[in-house]
Amino acid sequence: MAILEVENLSKEYKGKGKGKGNGYQALRDISLSVDSGEFVAIMGPSGSGKTTLLNILSGIDTEYSGMVRIAETIISEMTKNELALFRRQRMGFVFQDYNLLDSLTLRENVMLPMVLDEQEVEDINAKTDATLLLFDIDEVKDKYPYTVSGGQQQRTAISRAIINDPDVIFADEPTGNLDSKSASTVMKCFSKLNSEQAATIVMVTHDPFAASFCSRVVFIKDGTVGMEIAREGTRKAFFDTILETLAVMGGGEDDF
Numbered sequence: 001m002a003i004l005e006v007e008n009l010s011k012e013y014k015g016k017g018k019g020k021g022n023g024y025q026a027l028r029d030i031s032l033s034v035d036s037g038e039f040v041a042i043m044g045p046s047g048s049g050k051t052t053l054l055n056i057l058s059g060i061d062t063e064y065s066g067m068v069r070i071a072e073t074i075i076s077e078m079t080k081n082e083l084a085l086f087r088r089q090r091m092g093f094v095f096q097d098y099n100l101l102d103s104l105t106l107r108e109n110v111m112l113p114m115v116l117d118e119q120e121v122e123d124i125n126a127k128t129d130a131t132l133l134l135f136d137i138d139e140v141k142d143k144y145p146y147t148v149s150g151g152q153q154q155r156t157a158i159s160r161a162i163i164n165d166p167d168v169i170f171a172d173e174p175t176g177n178l179d180s181k182s183a184s185t186v187m188k189c190f191s192k193l194n195s196e197q198a199a200t201i202v203m204v205t206h207d208p209f210a211a212s213f214c215s216r217v218v219f220i221k222d223g224t225v226g227m228e229i230a231r232e233g234t235r236k237a238f239f240d241t242i243l244e245t246l247a248v249m250g251g252g253e254d255d256f
Protein backbone atom coordinates (compact mmCIF):
# COMPACT_ATOMS: atom_id res chain seq x y z
CA MET A 1 0.00 0.00 0.00
CA ALA A 2 1.30 3.46 -0.84
CA ILE A 3 2.16 5.44 2.29
CA LEU A 4 3.07 8.50 0.24
CA GLU A 5 1.15 9.53 -2.82
CA VAL A 6 1.62 12.56 -5.04
CA GLU A 7 -0.74 13.48 -7.87
CA ASN A 8 -0.24 16.18 -10.50
CA LEU A 9 2.13 18.22 -8.38
CA SER A 10 3.29 21.50 -9.88
CA LYS A 11 5.21 24.36 -8.34
CA GLU A 12 5.92 27.82 -9.68
CA TYR A 13 8.24 30.19 -7.87
CA LYS A 14 6.78 33.66 -8.24
CA GLY A 15 8.85 35.85 -10.53
CA LYS A 16 10.39 39.02 -9.23
CA GLY A 17 9.89 40.78 -12.54
CA LYS A 18 6.82 42.64 -13.80
CA GLY A 19 3.70 41.04 -15.23
CA LYS A 20 1.93 37.71 -14.96
CA GLY A 21 3.58 34.43 -15.90
CA ASN A 22 6.97 35.75 -14.92
CA GLY A 23 7.58 32.96 -12.43
CA TYR A 24 9.81 29.91 -12.63
CA GLN A 25 8.14 26.50 -13.13
CA ALA A 26 10.23 24.32 -10.79
CA LEU A 27 7.98 21.21 -10.83
CA ARG A 28 5.60 20.11 -13.59
CA ASP A 29 2.78 17.65 -13.08
CA ILE A 30 4.67 15.12 -10.94
CA SER A 31 2.86 11.95 -9.89
CA LEU A 32 4.68 9.55 -7.61
CA SER A 33 3.89 6.88 -5.11
CA VAL A 34 6.03 5.32 -2.37
CA ASP A 35 5.01 2.07 -0.69
CA SER A 36 5.24 1.47 3.02
CA GLY A 37 8.72 0.10 3.79
CA GLU A 38 10.32 1.43 0.59
CA PHE A 39 13.67 3.23 0.56
CA VAL A 40 13.60 5.68 -2.35
CA ALA A 41 16.28 8.05 -3.62
CA ILE A 42 15.49 11.16 -5.62
CA MET A 43 18.34 12.14 -7.93
CA GLY A 44 18.75 14.71 -10.68
CA PRO A 45 20.99 17.48 -11.97
CA SER A 46 21.49 20.64 -9.97
CA GLY A 47 18.40 22.83 -10.29
CA SER A 48 16.15 19.98 -11.45
CA GLY A 49 13.74 20.44 -8.51
CA LYS A 50 14.79 17.80 -5.96
CA THR A 51 14.82 20.07 -2.92
CA THR A 52 11.63 21.78 -4.08
CA LEU A 53 9.94 18.36 -4.26
CA LEU A 54 11.26 17.24 -0.87
CA ASN A 55 10.18 20.51 0.76
CA ILE A 56 6.64 19.97 -0.52
CA LEU A 57 6.43 16.28 0.42
CA SER A 58 7.68 17.06 3.91
CA GLY A 59 5.25 19.93 4.45
CA ILE A 60 7.89 22.70 4.57
CA ASP A 61 6.53 24.35 1.42
CA THR A 62 2.75 24.68 1.17
CA GLU A 63 2.54 26.83 -1.97
CA TYR A 64 1.87 24.41 -4.84
CA SER A 65 -0.88 22.78 -6.86
CA GLY A 66 -1.69 19.07 -6.76
CA MET A 67 -2.32 16.46 -4.10
CA VAL A 68 0.08 15.06 -1.49
CA ARG A 69 -1.12 12.26 0.81
CA ILE A 70 0.81 10.62 3.66
CA ALA A 71 -0.83 7.50 5.14
CA GLU A 72 -4.52 8.45 5.29
CA THR A 73 -3.94 12.20 5.50
CA ILE A 74 -4.05 14.58 2.54
CA ILE A 75 -1.45 17.09 3.71
CA SER A 76 -2.17 19.45 0.82
CA GLU A 77 -5.55 20.14 2.49
CA MET A 78 -4.25 20.78 6.02
CA THR A 79 -4.08 24.10 7.83
CA LYS A 80 -0.65 25.39 8.91
CA ASN A 81 -1.26 24.33 12.55
CA GLU A 82 -2.47 20.85 11.63
CA LEU A 83 0.51 20.43 9.37
CA ALA A 84 2.98 21.56 12.06
CA LEU A 85 1.65 18.89 14.45
CA PHE A 86 1.56 16.26 11.72
CA ARG A 87 5.17 17.00 10.79
CA ARG A 88 6.29 16.64 14.40
CA GLN A 89 4.40 13.43 15.11
CA ARG A 90 4.36 11.60 11.79
CA MET A 91 7.47 12.63 9.87
CA GLY A 92 11.19 12.31 10.57
CA PHE A 93 13.84 14.61 9.11
CA VAL A 94 17.55 14.20 8.41
CA PHE A 95 19.47 17.13 6.95
CA GLN A 96 22.89 17.52 5.34
CA ASP A 97 24.17 19.66 8.23
CA TYR A 98 22.58 17.47 10.95
CA ASN A 99 20.58 20.34 12.57
CA LEU A 100 21.36 19.20 16.11
CA LEU A 101 21.02 21.59 19.05
CA ASP A 102 24.52 22.43 20.31
CA SER A 103 23.30 23.16 23.85
CA LEU A 104 21.98 19.60 24.27
CA THR A 105 23.92 16.34 24.55
CA LEU A 106 23.48 13.74 21.82
CA ARG A 107 21.12 11.77 24.07
CA GLU A 108 19.03 14.87 24.81
CA ASN A 109 18.89 15.69 21.08
CA VAL A 110 17.57 12.19 20.32
CA MET A 111 14.85 12.29 22.98
CA LEU A 112 13.69 15.82 22.14
CA PRO A 113 10.73 14.87 19.87
CA MET A 114 9.37 12.53 22.59
CA VAL A 115 9.83 15.22 25.25
CA LEU A 116 7.99 17.77 23.08
CA ASP A 117 5.24 15.21 22.70
CA GLU A 118 5.01 14.90 26.51
CA GLN A 119 5.45 11.14 26.50
CA GLU A 120 6.09 9.10 29.67
CA VAL A 121 9.60 9.59 31.10
CA GLU A 122 10.21 5.83 31.34
CA ASP A 123 9.23 5.33 27.70
CA ILE A 124 11.43 8.24 26.63
CA ASN A 125 14.47 6.84 28.45
CA ALA A 126 13.97 3.28 27.22
CA LYS A 127 13.36 4.25 23.60
CA THR A 128 16.23 6.75 23.53
CA ASP A 129 18.75 4.28 24.96
CA ALA A 130 17.65 1.50 22.60
CA THR A 131 18.01 3.83 19.61
CA LEU A 132 21.45 5.06 20.67
CA LEU A 133 22.56 1.43 20.94
CA LEU A 134 21.06 0.53 17.57
CA PHE A 135 23.19 3.14 15.80
CA ASP A 136 26.30 2.57 17.91
CA ILE A 137 26.44 6.01 19.49
CA ASP A 138 25.71 4.99 23.07
CA GLU A 139 29.36 5.48 24.06
CA VAL A 140 29.29 9.17 23.09
CA LYS A 141 25.69 9.88 24.15
CA ASP A 142 26.63 12.38 26.86
CA LYS A 143 28.88 14.46 24.59
CA TYR A 144 27.81 17.64 22.81
CA PRO A 145 27.40 17.70 19.02
CA TYR A 146 30.43 19.93 18.34
CA THR A 147 32.73 17.47 20.15
CA VAL A 148 31.93 14.38 18.05
CA SER A 149 32.51 13.42 14.39
CA GLY A 150 30.18 14.27 11.50
CA GLY A 151 29.21 10.62 11.18
CA GLN A 152 28.30 10.43 14.86
CA GLN A 153 26.29 13.66 14.54
CA GLN A 154 24.42 12.28 11.54
CA ARG A 155 23.67 9.00 13.31
CA THR A 156 22.31 11.09 16.19
CA ALA A 157 20.14 13.00 13.72
CA ILE A 158 18.83 9.71 12.29
CA SER A 159 18.06 8.49 15.83
CA ARG A 160 16.14 11.68 16.51
CA ALA A 161 14.27 11.31 13.21
CA ILE A 162 12.96 7.85 14.08
CA ILE A 163 12.32 8.23 17.80
CA ASN A 164 8.61 8.98 17.29
CA ASP A 165 8.10 6.08 14.84
CA PRO A 166 7.28 8.35 11.90
CA ASP A 167 5.27 7.18 8.88
CA VAL A 168 8.04 8.43 6.64
CA ILE A 169 11.59 9.75 7.03
CA PHE A 170 12.78 12.50 4.69
CA ALA A 171 16.52 12.93 4.22
CA ASP A 172 18.13 15.77 2.28
CA GLU A 173 21.71 14.96 1.16
CA PRO A 174 22.44 13.08 4.41
CA THR A 175 25.97 12.16 3.29
CA GLY A 176 26.78 15.56 1.77
CA ASN A 177 29.12 16.63 4.58
CA LEU A 178 30.69 13.25 5.29
CA ASP A 179 33.89 11.50 4.22
CA SER A 180 33.39 8.21 2.39
CA LYS A 181 33.85 6.00 5.48
CA SER A 182 31.30 7.96 7.55
CA ALA A 183 28.95 8.12 4.54
CA SER A 184 29.09 4.35 4.30
CA THR A 185 28.33 3.93 8.04
CA VAL A 186 25.42 6.37 7.84
CA MET A 187 23.95 4.65 4.76
CA LYS A 188 24.22 1.29 6.55
CA CYS A 189 22.16 2.82 9.38
CA PHE A 190 19.44 3.85 6.93
CA SER A 191 19.57 0.36 5.38
CA LYS A 192 19.25 -1.28 8.79
CA LEU A 193 16.31 0.95 9.62
CA ASN A 194 14.66 0.05 6.34
CA SER A 195 15.28 -3.69 6.44
CA GLU A 196 14.85 -4.38 10.18
CA GLN A 197 12.14 -1.86 11.06
CA ALA A 198 10.48 -1.51 7.64
CA ALA A 199 10.96 2.26 7.83
CA THR A 200 9.87 4.22 4.77
CA ILE A 201 12.65 6.58 3.68
CA VAL A 202 12.70 9.22 0.93
CA MET A 203 16.17 10.66 0.36
CA VAL A 204 17.42 13.37 -1.98
CA THR A 205 21.03 12.79 -2.99
CA HIS A 206 23.65 13.68 -5.57
CA ASP A 207 25.67 10.70 -4.50
CA PRO A 208 25.31 7.46 -6.55
CA PHE A 209 26.97 5.53 -3.71
CA ALA A 210 24.33 6.70 -1.20
CA ALA A 211 21.54 6.04 -3.73
CA SER A 212 22.79 2.47 -4.29
CA PHE A 213 21.57 1.55 -0.76
CA CYS A 214 17.97 2.31 -1.83
CA SER A 215 15.39 -0.01 -3.33
CA ARG A 216 14.40 2.49 -6.04
CA VAL A 217 15.81 5.65 -7.59
CA VAL A 218 13.56 8.33 -9.11
CA PHE A 219 15.39 10.67 -11.49
CA ILE A 220 14.08 14.22 -11.78
CA LYS A 221 14.96 16.37 -14.75
CA ASP A 222 13.62 19.84 -15.53
CA GLY A 223 10.97 19.49 -12.84
CA THR A 224 9.50 16.19 -14.04
CA VAL A 225 10.15 12.51 -13.35
CA GLY A 226 12.54 11.45 -16.11
CA MET A 227 13.07 7.82 -15.21
CA GLU A 228 12.83 5.32 -12.36
CA ILE A 229 14.96 2.27 -11.67
CA ALA A 230 14.48 -0.45 -9.06
CA ARG A 231 17.24 -2.43 -7.40
CA GLU A 232 17.28 -6.06 -8.40
CA GLY A 233 20.72 -7.49 -7.59
CA THR A 234 23.52 -6.48 -5.26
CA ARG A 235 24.21 -2.94 -4.05
CA LYS A 236 27.33 -2.83 -6.24
CA ALA A 237 25.35 -3.85 -9.34
CA PHE A 238 22.75 -1.19 -8.53
CA PHE A 239 25.51 1.40 -8.15
CA ASP A 240 26.69 0.58 -11.70
CA THR A 241 23.11 0.81 -13.03
CA ILE A 242 22.68 4.21 -11.36
CA LEU A 243 25.88 5.49 -12.99
CA GLU A 244 24.72 4.21 -16.40
CA THR A 245 21.32 5.86 -15.95
CA LEU A 246 22.92 9.18 -14.99
CA ALA A 247 24.98 8.98 -18.19
CA VAL A 248 21.88 8.20 -20.32
CA MET A 249 19.98 11.09 -18.74
CA GLY A 250 22.60 13.45 -20.06
CA GLY A 251 24.13 14.42 -16.76
CA GLY A 252 27.50 13.17 -15.67
CA GLU A 253 28.37 13.13 -12.00
CA ASP A 254 29.78 16.63 -12.46
CA ASP A 255 26.26 17.93 -13.07
CA PHE A 256 24.95 16.36 -9.89
Ligand SMILES: Nc1ncnc2c1ncn2[C@@H]1O[C@H](COP(=O)(O)OP(=O)(O)OP(=O)(O)O)[C@@H](O)[C@H]1O
Nearest residue numbers: 013014024026044045046047048049050051052053
Ligand atom coordinates in the same frame (compact mmCIF):
# COMPACT_ATOMS: atom_id res chain seq x y z
N1 LIG B 1 12.92 30.44 -3.58
C1 LIG B 1 13.10 30.32 -4.90
N2 LIG B 1 12.71 31.31 -5.73
C2 LIG B 1 12.86 31.21 -7.07
N3 LIG B 1 13.40 30.12 -7.70
C3 LIG B 1 13.81 29.10 -6.90
C4 LIG B 1 13.69 29.16 -5.48
N4 LIG B 1 14.20 27.99 -4.98
C5 LIG B 1 14.61 27.26 -6.04
N5 LIG B 1 14.38 27.93 -7.19
C6 LIG B 1 14.67 27.44 -8.55
O1 LIG B 1 13.92 26.25 -8.78
C7 LIG B 1 14.73 25.30 -9.47
C8 LIG B 1 14.78 24.01 -8.67
O2 LIG B 1 15.52 24.27 -7.48
P1 LIG B 1 15.85 23.12 -6.43
O3 LIG B 1 16.60 23.75 -5.30
O4 LIG B 1 14.61 22.37 -6.10
O5 LIG B 1 16.82 22.18 -7.28
P2 LIG B 1 17.73 20.96 -6.82
O6 LIG B 1 17.50 19.88 -7.81
O7 LIG B 1 17.46 20.64 -5.39
O8 LIG B 1 19.18 21.57 -6.99
P3 LIG B 1 20.54 21.27 -6.19
O9 LIG B 1 20.89 19.87 -6.54
O10 LIG B 1 21.51 22.26 -6.77
O11 LIG B 1 20.28 21.48 -4.73
C9 LIG B 1 16.08 25.94 -9.70
O12 LIG B 1 16.13 26.49 -11.01
C10 LIG B 1 16.14 27.05 -8.67
O13 LIG B 1 16.91 28.13 -9.13
